[in-house]
Amino acid sequence: MEINGSQLWKERFQQFLSKFLRYMRLIGNSGLIFSFVMIVIFGSYYYSLLIKQIPETFPVYLCIAVVMTYVIAKVNIRTFLKKADVVFLLACEERLRQYFSLSLIYNLAIQVAATFVVAIIFAPLYAVRADESSYSYIGVIVLFMFSKVWNVFVHWHSLKLHGRRAIVFDQFLRIFATFLFVYFALIGAKFFYLLSVAIIKLVFLGYVSNVLRNHQLNWLRLLEMEEKLLMRFLKFVHAFVDVPQLSHRVKPRRWADVFFAFLRHDQQKVPYLLYLKAFFRSGEYFGIYVRLLAIGFLVAVFMPDPFGKMIVAFLLVYMTTVQLFPLYAHFFDKEWLLLYPIKQNAFAHAFERTSAVILSIEAAAFAVGMAIRGVSLLYVAVWFCIVSIFIFVYLKRALRKTSADHVW
Amino acid sequence: MKPLLEVKDLTGGYSSNRPVLHGISFHVRESEIVGFVGLNGAGKSTTIKHILGLLEPASGTIAINGLTLIEAPDRYRSQFAYIPETPELYDELTLWEHLKVTAMAYNIDEKTFQTRAERLLKEFRMEKMKHWFPNEFSKGMKQKVMIMCALLVEPKLYIVDEPFVGLDPLAIQSFLNWMVACKKQGAGVLMSTHILATAEKVCDRVIIIHEGKIVMQGALDELREQAGMPAASLDEIYVKVAEGAFS
Numbered sequence: 001m002e003i004n005g006s007q008l009w010k011e012r013f014q015q016f017l018s019k020f021l022r023y024m025r026l027i028g029n030s031g032l033i034f035s036f037v038m039i040v041i042f043g044s045y046y047y048s049l050l051i052k053q054i055p056e057t058f059p060v061y062l063c064i065a066v067v068m069t070y071v072i073a074k075v076n077i078r079t080f081l082k083k084a085d086v087v088f089l090l091a092c093e094e095r096l097r098q099y100f101s102l103s104l105i106y107n108l109a110i111q112v113a114a115t116f117v118v119a120i121i122f123a124p125l126y127a128v129r130a131d132e133s134s135y136s137y138i139g140v141i142v143l144f145m146f147s148k149v150w151n152v153f154v155h156w157h158s159l160k161l162h163g164r165r166a167i168v169f170d171q172f173l174r175i176f177a178t179f180l181f182v183y184f185a186l187i188g189a190k191f192f193y194l195l196s197v198a199i200i201k202l203v204f205l206g207y208v209s210n211v212l213r214n215h216q217l218n219w220l221r222l223l224e225m226e227e228k229l230l231m232r233f234l235k236f237v238h239a240f241v242d243v244p245q246l247s248h249r250v251k252p253r254r255w256a257d258v259f260f261a262f263l264r265h266d267q268q269k270v271p272y273l274l275y276l277k278a279f280f281r282s283g284e285y286f287g288i289y290v291r292l293l294a295i296g297f298l299v300a301v302f303m304p305d306p307f308g309k310m311i312v313a314f315l316l317v318y319m320t321t322v323q324l325f326p327l328y329a330h331f332f333d334k335e336w337l338l339l340y341p342i343k344q345n346a347f348a349h350a351f352e353r354t355s356a357v358i359l360s361i362e363a364a365a366f367a368v369g370m371a372i373r374g375v376s377l378l379y380v381a382v383w384f385c386i387v388s389i390f391i392f393v394y395l396k397r398a399l400r401k402t403s404a405d406h407v408w
Numbered sequence: 409m410k411p412l413l414e415v416k417d418l419t420g421g422y423s424s425n426r427p428v429l430h431g432i433s434f435h436v437r438e439s440e441i442v443g444f445v446g447l448n449g450a451g452k453s454t455t456i457k458h459i460l461g462l463l464e465p466a467s468g469t470i471a472i473n474g475l476t477l478i479e480a481p482d483r484y485r486s487q488f489a490y491i492p493e494t495p496e497l498y499d500e501l502t503l504w505e506h507l508k509v510t511a512m513a514y515n516i517d518e519k520t521f522q523t524r525a526e527r528l529l530k531e532f533r534m535e536k537m538k539h540w541f542p543n544e545f546s547k548g549m550k551q552k553v554m555i556m557c558a559l560l561v562e563p564k565l566y567i568v569d570e571p572f573v574g575l576d577p578l579a580i581q582s583f584l585n586w587m588v589a590c591k592k593q594g595a596g597v598l599m600s601t602h603i604l605a606t607a608e609k610v611c612d613r614v615i616i617i618h619e620g621k622i623v624m625q626g627a628l629d630e631l632r633e634q635a636g637m638p639a640a641s642l643d644e645i646y647v648k649v650a651e652g653a654f655s
Contacts, residue, residue, distance in 0.1 A: 083496045086496065087490060087492055088498075090490070093485070162464045165425055214478050216461055216464075220457075
């Protein structure tokens with residue numbers, strides 16, 4: 001019986017990978033791949049237009065250097081550590097050397113690849129200014145990737161440091177050195193300069209790794225970073241599909257409290273109060289609502305074809321309705337609601353009215369957007385009537401269906 | 409006799425610019441249970457993190473059996489077992505698998521592991537839950553798992569952070585009995601706790617920490633003498649300290 005570092009890492013990575021793929025499949029199914037492809041196509045079209053119009057005075061190299069420095073000097077290390085490791089595996093830090101080596105290799109691979117992709121995006125921009133004195137862009141990319149590897153290693157070693165001052169020092173130094181190197185590479189500085197900076201960087205890396213050789217891993221910091229990165233990934237996924245770990249997080253949204261002031265202190269208002277609070281604060285509904293509202297409004301204003309506007313806006317109202325409906329059952333796992341001396345159908349009734357208002361506000365916003373540009377008031381009015389009837393019918397039907405499955 | 413755990417002039421905390429601990433010194437000998445007492449935020453958990461080697465001291469040394477962390481990290485850490493304040497378990501592992509991982513991490517051979525584990529399951533009345541996952545456990549049961557994993561190692565030194573929260577009275581009794589038995593076999597225990605009545609009963613000595621400094625330490629009689637409160641209970645002495653009477 002022995003702890004095997006590389007096997008443990010593979011297990012942890014496998015766990016993450018299967019989770020990652022599962023979420024990616026869900027995102028793919030949600031129809032967002034299509035929008036993503038559209039964004040890429042339109043984006044590259046506008047990008048090529050933009051490049052043609054860049055004025056002579058625009059500091060192209062400086063811009064690329066700033067963005068690339070950000071991409072290169074921003075180092076995140078995922079270790080796939082879990083909180084319990086601090087208790088169970090602390091005594092095997094040395095035996096886990098392979099575990100951490102594999103983590104380092106994984107992060108190197110991912111981040112060097114990311115650097116490569118971003119660098120490729122800048123290729124046409126670089127070509128705008130490049131002349132005989134410039135390096136070939138392939139060479140520049142190689143230098144970028146070298147710089148990335150250096151950053152990852154330096155950061156990995158400095159992770160053993162404790163205290164804020166050391167952390168800030170590490171970041172400041174890396175950003176400065178990276179910017180200098182990237183900028184030199186872009187403007188085609190003499191090879192001698194590049195080589196000097198590269199040598200200084202390597203010497204510094206050697207120094208850091210030597211100084212910190214006898215320090216132990218900073219488990220707490222590694223864990224903190226791991227949790228932050230995992231959260232960020234889950235938040236990204238949460239923008240598309242429901243993530244169980246996040247769905248119960250509550251956002252206070254204090255500004256929304258003004259809406260609750262309208263509710264009387266009255267027994268009849270209990271369901272309204274609960275639905276409104278859940279809508280604003282539960283972190284599931286309001287965010288989606290605002291996003292769909294914003295997209296729809298932009299479509300209503302900027303889409304060229306008036307009938308296209310009406311159809312897409314209608315679809316967005318439909319999507320919002322579907323996304324909002326789970327709010328109805330939001331409290332149904334709380335048994336004490338059954339104990340309240342309130343009529344059984346009060347919740348269905350309150351939900352119907354609350355969501356009708358919320359959806360009508362959205363539809364009204366779309367109507368205003370369409371009226372601003374390109375759709376006559378008559379059409380807007382007809383559209384709004386149809387949408388209102390739709391909301392009414394949909395909610396009635398869905399509620400009847402859901403209530404039949406429930407005690408409620 | 410050389411102390412099992414020796415903390416000397418430890419200054420430290422999460423950031424070396426703003427230390428939480430200011431030159432604290434204490435020790436735990438073999439066959440001794442030492443209570444570690446202080447208000448929330450007094451520096452108990454920070455001290456424990458330093459002993460575990462999760463934080464680096466700004467100055468001062470910590471040695472277990474004369475060995476420091478830098479000399480041999482894994483050997484240093486293999487000498488103690490740690491019971492954290494809040495149970496940290498792997499969601500994907502059953503109770504039995506937690507015990508097994510612990511055995512693997514501490515190089516305990518399969519046969520010894522089996523005997524020890526069965527005995528612990530019995531003592532803590534968890535035999536039926538052997539193949540349960542953490543999400544099926546109550547808070548107290550999770551804490552029991554942490555305790556069992558630590559006891560499985562049978563180390564020289566136990567570092568215990570507030571072990572009684574959520575435990576039922578029988579489990580507290582089992583745990584204390586086990587601690588006393590370990591002590592008789594020569595183990596040392598450093599136990600941080602707020603349950604002073606229990607600390608008074610089991611601990612051979614008590615260390616009181618306040619605002620990052622050790623205010624007093626010694627057996628209960630010695631504390632009474634230092635405080636000038638001859639008939640006082642640990643509770644009463646502690647309240648006096650917390651009110652700032654001795655700092």
